[in-house]
Amino acid sequence: MKALLLTLIIAAQFVAPPPPPPPPSQVPQRGQTPNPSNAPAPLSAAECKCSIEVSVKRPNGEPISDVDITVTAAPVTLQLQPGPNGAPIQAIQTPAAAGATTPAPLTATTDGSGHVVFRGLAEGNYTVLARREGYFAILNDTYATQSTTRVLVGPPVAQSTPVPAAAAARGAVAPARQPVQQITINLVQGATIAGRILDANRRPATATQIGAYRVAYQNGHRVLNQVGTPAQSDDRGEYRLFWLPPGEYYIHTGGARAVFNANGGSNYPNVSYYPGTQDPRSAGIVMVNEGSAISGIDIGMQPSPGVTISGSIVNTIPDGRVGPRGQTNRSISSVFLVPRNAPFFENPVLIPSIGGGALAARGVNPVNSNETQFEIRGVPPGTYDFYPVFNDGSPAAVGNLPGYYFARTPIEVGSDNVTGIRSVIRPGATLKGHVTITGNPPAAAPNRPTQPVNITNVRLQLQPRENVPSLARLGSLQFATVDADGVFNMVNLVEGQYSIVAATGLPADAYVSETRLDSRNVSDDGIINIAGDSQLNMEVTISRGGGTIQGTVQDAKHNPVPAVRITLIPDAPRTGNLLQYKTTNSTAMGTFTLNGVAPGTYKLFAWEQIPTGAEQDSDFMREYDLLGTSINVTAGLTQSNIQITPIPTKH
Numbered sequence: 334m335k336a337l338l339l340t341l342i343i344a345a346q347f348v349a350p351p352p353p354p355p356p357p358s359q360v361p362q363r364g365q366t367p368n369p370s371n372a373p374a375p376l377s378a379a380e381c382k383c384s385i386e387v388s389v390k391r392p393n394g395e396p397i398s399d400v401d402i403t404v405t406a407a408p409v410t411l412q413l414q415p416g417p418n419g420a421p422i423q424a425i426q427t428p429a430a431a432g433a434t435t436p437a438p439l440t441a442t443t444d445g446s447g448h449v450v451f452r453g454l455a456e457g458n459y460t461v462l463a464r465r466e467g468y469f470a471i472l473n474d475t476y477a478t479q480s481t482t483r484v485l486v487g488p489p490v491a492q493s494t495p496v497p498a499a500a501a502a503r504g505a506v507a508p509a510r511q512p513v514q515q516i517t518i519n520l521v522q523g524a525t526i527a528g529r530i531l532d533a534n535r536r537p538a539t540a541t542q543i544g545a546y547r548v549a550y551q552n553g554h555r556v557l558n559q560v561g562t563p564a565q566s567d568d569r570g571e572y573r574l575f576w577l578p579p580g581e582y583y584i585h586t587g588g589a590r591a592v593f594n595a596n597g598g599s600n601y602p603n604v605s606y607y608p609g610t611q612d613p614r615s616a617g618i619v620m621v622n623e624g625s626a627i628s629g630i631d632i633g634m635q636p637s638p639g640v641t642i643s644g645s646i647v648n649t650i651p652d653g654r655v656g657p658r659g660q661t662n663r664s665i666s667s668v669f670l671v672p673r674n675a676p677f678f679e680n681p682v683l684i685p686s687i688g689g690g691a692l693a694a695r696g697v698n699p700v701n702s703n704e705t706q707f708e709i710r711g712v713p714p715g716t717y718d719f720y721p722v723f724n725d726g727s728p729a730a731v732g733n734l735p736g737y738y739f740a741r742t743p744i745e746v747g748s749d750n751v752t753g754i755r756s757v758i759r760p761g762a763t764l765k766g767h768v769t770i771t772g773n774p775p776a777a778a779p780n781r782p783t784q785p786v787n788i789t790n791v792r793l794q795l796q797p798r799e800n801v802p803s804l805a806r807l808g809s810l811q812f813a814t815v816d817a818d819g820v821f822n823m824v825n826l827v828e829g830q831y832s833i834v835a836a837t838g839l840p841a842d843a844y845v846s847e848t849r850l851d852s853r854n855v856s857d858d859g860i861i862n863i864a865g866d867s868q869l870n871m872e873v874t875i876s877r878g879g880g881t882i883q884g885t886v887q888d889a890k891h892n893p894v895p896a897v898r899i900t901l902i903p904d905a906p907r908t909g910n911l912l913q914y915k916t917t918n919s920t921a922m923g924t925f926t927l928n929g930v931a932p933g934t935y936k937l938f939a940w941e942q943i944p945t946g947a948e949q950d951s952d953f954m955r956e957y958d959l960l961g962t963s964i965n966v967t968a969g970l971t972q973s974n975i976q977i978t979p980i981p982t983k984h
Contacts (some may be wrong), residue, residue, distance in 0.1 A: 348718035350564030376456040376487060383454040383486040386515045389447045389463055392623060392842045396447025397520055403462040404439040404451050436461035456487035461516060467576045468520040475945070476578035480518045485510035523576040524621035528607075528630035530586060537570025538586075538634055545574050545582040545619075548677060550946035550953070552796050552834055552911060555677035557583060557613075582619045583607070584630055599711025600686050601639060603671065609633035611713055613676055632738040639711035640746060642670075644754025646705045646721045650738050665705050666737075669720040669802040670712065673743075678800040681720070684709055705796040707754075715746045720802050723758050737804050741828045762867045766793070768819040772877035775842050775969060786877070790838035793873065795823065797912075798860065805829075813839065831861040834911050839875060841928040845912045846876035859910035879929040886919040886939045893923025897939050897979050900948040901927055902961070904934045914949060932968045936961030941979045957982075 364557045376383075385404060441449045463470070463480040470480035489511050526545060530538040544563035549556050561581070564572045574584075587604035606616035607630055621627055648663055671681040687707035707721075719742040726736060742756040770786050792812035797805065805827040812835070813821040836845050847856050849872040855861060863869065882901065886894040901915035902908065915927045919939070938948065938961045947953045960980050964972065 343357045350764075375807050379454050380453040380511065381454065381456045381487060382400070383456060384450060384452040384455065385459060385461060385484060385486065385511045385512070386450045386513065387443070387448065388515070388517045389443050389474050390519055392519060392521060396445070397465065397468065397522075398443050398445045398447060400443040400447070400450050400463050400465040400518075400520070400649065401761075402441050402443065402451075402470070403464075404454075405460045405462070406436045406455070407458045407460065422895050430936070440627075454486055457485070459484050459486060459514075461518075463518045463520065465520065467484060467523045468617075469523060469578045470518070470520055476521070480520060482516055482518065484514045484516060486512060486514055488512060498844060521579060522624035523578060524625045524627065525573060525575045525619060525624070526577065526584065526619060526630050527571070527573040527626070527628045528580065528584075528632065529570045530572060533634055533636035535633070537568070539566055539568050539570060541570075541572075541586050543572050543574070543586045543632070543633075544582065544683070545577055545584055546679075547580055547582055548944075550944055550950050551678070552798065552832065552946065553909075553949040553951075554798070554800075555950060555952075557677045557679045573626060577621055577624045579621055579625075582621065583613065584619055584632065585613075585616070586632060586634065593790055599639065601709055601711040601713075602682060603634065603639075603711065605632055605634040609635060611635055635923070639713050640748065641750045642707075642709045642712055642719070642746065642754060643750070643752050644756065646707055646740065647755065648703050648705070648723055648759045649757060649759050649760075650723055650725055663703065663723075665707075665721050666724040667722045667804075668707065668709075669722070670709060670744075671718045671720060671800055671802065673716040673718055673800075675800070681800065681802045683802075712746050714746050714748065714873060717746060717802075718742070719744050719754065719756055720805065721756055721758060722802070722804055738825070739805055739827045740817060748829055759866050761827050762863045762865065762869060764795075764823040764826060764861075764869045764871055765862065766813070766821045766823075766871035766873060768793075768815050768821065768873045770843075770875050770876060770877070771846075774840065774877040786840060786843065786875075787815055787838070788815055788819055791875070792835070792837045793821060793833055794835040794837075795826075795831045795861065796834040797827075798832055801827065801829060826863050828863060828865050831863060832859045832909075832911050836873075836875070836912060839929070840877070842879050842881075843875055844879040844929045844931045845873060846931060847874040848872070856910060857906045859907075859912065876931075876968070878969040879931060880968055881971040882927040882937070882964060882966065882975060883971060883973040884925060884928060884937075884977060886923045886925065887976055887978060889978065893919075894939075894979055895919050895921045895923055897941065898943055899925050899927070899977070900938050900940070900943075900949055901930065901935050901964070902938065902954065903931075904936065907933060908951065911949060916948075930966045932966055935964045935966060937964050937975065937977060938962075939977045939979045941981045943982050 352627060370533045375381075387402050389400045389402075391397060407424075433884050436455075439451050441451065461480075461482045463482075464478065469476035470479060471477075487510050489509070528628060530541050530543060532538040542563050542565055544559050545561055546557045547560050549558045560579050560580075566572045584607040585604055587602035603611075603967065605611060606613055607619065608617050610616055610630055619627060619630055646665055646668075648665070665687070668684045668685060668687050669681040687705075687709065705721075719740070721740050723738045724736055724740070738758050738760060740756040741756045742754060744751060744754060768788060768791055770788060792814060794812050813823050815821045833845070834847060847854065848859070848861075849855065850861055851870055861871075886897055886899065888894050897919050899917050899919060903910065903913040907913050913931050913933070915930060917925050917927055919925045936958070938957065957980060962977050964975070966972070
């Protein structure tokens with residue numbers, strides 16, 4: 334008996350006592366700060382009993398019925414963690430465990446009061462899509478065909494920042510997590526534009542294509558983009574364009590592609606702008622509001638026989654396309670005629686048939702000839718660039734487009750036919766470049782290494798500054814890669830003016846500080862002139878330790894304004910250098926940060942709504958220049974606590 338008691342006493346010395354219960358402050362509770370390692374599992378549908386109530390309205394509060402609503406759950410785990418700098422608790426989404434499945438989407442349609450309810454939802458993250466044909470969601474500066482709202486359902490969590498009504502209307506900020514989410518979605522109804530098309534004799538013009546076009550911005554230039562579906566006039570010359578978002582439109586006939594005419598007629602499109610002009614500078618602008626129906630937008634087409642441009646295209650590329658049976662084809666792939674000095678860029682005109690009946694009858698377009706005769710008929714007066722294109726069939730390489738070769742020939746058109754044009758297709762220019770990294774990066778945080786630059790990650794992108802065919806853009810739009818020695822090459826570039834519009838693969842503090850082309854500094858205007866089959870050398874310097882700008886966007890009552898566009902624009906003469914423009918959006922708390930800013934003077938703007946890229950257009954900015962906040966940026970320094978107010982735009 335004594336031996337057994339001694340054995341139990343010895344064994345007890347090796348048995349750990351049970352741990353004391355954790356204090357209440359360490360027990361994870363919903364709505365309180367947990368340790369992420371022991372965060373509670375999301376509630377099931379039976380436990381949560383959550384729901385999403387959707388209300389869809391027009392801006393005037395009128396409900397919208399028959400809106401298709403889709404609710405999709407994302408496979409995530411939710412954790413509650415304290416917000417930054419002592420902010421209230423936030424819901425943090427982390428990926429779910431491997432093999433997690435996504436529940437099937439739920440769909441429903443709004444009733445006559447514009448409502449629909451999804452009940453019995455589990456705790457989690459959901460995406461709510463709303464769509465109805467002919468209605469649009471306002472998405473920053475554009476209109477989208479569907480509205481997207483992301484919501485968290487589950488036990489409530491405090492929201493650190495109130496959501497202004499204007500931001501909520503843009504769908505920019507999701508509501509705080511609640512067991513019952515009540516979201517209101519604003520959609521605007523599309524408008525219609527209708528009228529008649531009359532020919533030069535004031536008779537109905539039948540089967541004539543017409544479209545609505547809106548001004549957009551691309552790398553400092555205005556471009557004219559078609560919106561919606563083009564229409565065709567009926568037997569009475571009547572047309573109707575529908576489902577157009579609110580805004581200003583140019584209405585014109587014709588299109589970017591001419592109509593083939595086998596009988597020797599015009600193969601250049603006869604474009605007429607409302608109310609009846611071929612000059613876009615004289616065109617009228619049609620303004621449509623939400624849900625409006627505009628009628629009487631009649632277009633009187635002008636008599637425009639135009640003139641004929643003719644000549645020859647000489648193909649100097651030694652190899653032709655090889656067909657499946659080994660035959661060689663040296664025919665021209667396509668021909669474009671691009672108007673110059675237009676108030677905005679439109680798609681270059683693709684000419685479908687350059688031979689014409691008379692030329693084809695004489696057999697002057699053999700596929701294996703080095704010289705091809707051409708005719709373009711019905712061309713109105715103006716200045717043009719003529720782009721014949723030859724494709725040798727070789728595959729495209731990264732960073733360039735060797736399979737396509739171009740000629741660029743300027744042509745001045747008046748009242749008489751233009752003959753004797755000789756356009757020679759040659760290999761494009763070669764741009765050889767070198768990238769140098771200089772300067773010191775900002776001091777790293779304690780126990781964190783300084784972010785290095787891997788020069789092979791650097792990518793540079795050129796962009797034509799002029800209106801050119803899309804095929805001519807492809808060689809420059811692909812990013813040029815940089816090797817370990819800092820060398821890059823771009824080949825077969827089409828003659829014209831270019832800009833470096835992007836430099837990627839850089840740390841946040843880095844910026845392009847200098848660009849030299851054949852020893853000429855082009856850093857101010859950013860213009861890179863490339864001529865013919867020239868051989869050019871470029872030196873690009875990337876510096877570390879750029880300036881930083883931090884601030885807050887506030888309204889007139891000093892409330893933070895989230896999800897607005899902020900643009901930083903360099904002062905003259907650097908306004909032509911697109912690399913020195915900076916753009917970001919304010920956070921949910923209205924804050925913003927711009928890193929890697931080159932030293933110099935700038936103006937800082939916040940916008941209620943601005944077309945993408947409009948800040949790079951000098952004509953657009955002339956109206957707002959005095960409203961910007963002047964900033965002087967010094968390398969390596971941070972300017973903080975800058976407060977700016979959103980600017981309402983008239984466009």
